[in-house]
Amino acid sequence: xxxxxxxxxxxxxxxxxxxxxxLLEGERVIVVNSEKIVLSGRRSTIFREYxxxxxxxxxxxxxxxxxxxxxxxxxxxxxxxxxxxxxKAKGRExxxxxxxxxxxxxxxxxxxxxxxxEASAGKLGGRFITLGExxxxxxxxx
Numbered sequence: 001x002x003x004x005x006x007x008x009x010x011x012x013x014x015x016x017x018x019x020x021x022x023l024l025e026g027e028r029v030i031v032v033n034s035e036k037i038v039l040s041g042r043r044s045t046i047f048r049e050y051x052x053x054x055x056x057x058x059x060x061x062x063x064x065x066x067x068x069x070x071x072x073x074x075x076x077x078x079x080x081x082x083x084x085x086x087x088k089a090k091g092r093e094x095x096x097x098x099x100x101x102x103x104x105x106x107x108x109x110x111x112x113x114x115x116x117x118e119a120s121a122g123k124l125g126g127r128f129i130t131l132g133e134x135x136x137x138x139x140x141x142x
Contacts, residue, residue, distance in 0.1 A: 002028040006113035008036040012079060012131070014119035020083035023094035030099045032108060035072040035132030035142055038121040043129050047137055054138070070138040072131035073100040102142060 003022060007015060015037060019029050039046055054068050069075050077100050085091035101108075121128060132142050 002030060004030045004032065004108060004111050004113045006033055006115050007031050007076070008033045008115075009121045010037055010115060010119045011121055011124065012037050012039050012076070015116060016076065016079040017083055018116050018119060019098070020080050020094070023080070023084065023097050024090065026097075028097045028099075030101070030108065031073075031076065032101045032104045032113065034076045034100050035102050035130060035135065037072065037076060037131045038124070038128045039131065039134065040121075040124050040126065040128045042127050043133075046129055046134065050134065050138065070135055070140045071102070072135050072140075072142070073102050075131055075135070076100050 005015070005019065015031075019031065022029050056066060056068075058064055058066070069078055077095075077098065080098060081095055084094050086095065135142055
């Protein structure tokens with residue numbers, strides 16, 4: 001069974017935990033509109049934290065890692081990956097069942113999309129930014 005999730009207005013960590021749970025249960029999950037997923041916090045604080053994170057490099061060969069993703073779909077995939085037991089076969093298989101898209105692909109435009117009310121950004125009383133804004137700050141054109 002395939003679950004198509006609309007990421008518009010959903011909180012990053014809450015959505016990722018719900019998606020990770022579904023993946024471990026054996027469902028295929030497709031997330032669309034990943035650029036509209038929300039990060040809670042002040043814009044300046046989030047940008048500063050990501051600037052510091054982007055500076056982390058290996059001492060011997062910086063090209064070998066750690067890898068820093070800038071696109072919204074890759075950032076979301078990495079957050080979900082961190083919630084899976086990736087060192088075990090079931091975690092790797094679960095991650096293989098995940099597809100993340102920026103926008104909505106044409107073949108999924110007529111499919112009904114699910115949102116999770118418990119991950120809604122309506123619960124946020126304060127400030128937030130989207131993954132699209134963060135990616136543009138990191139130098140990606142969306």
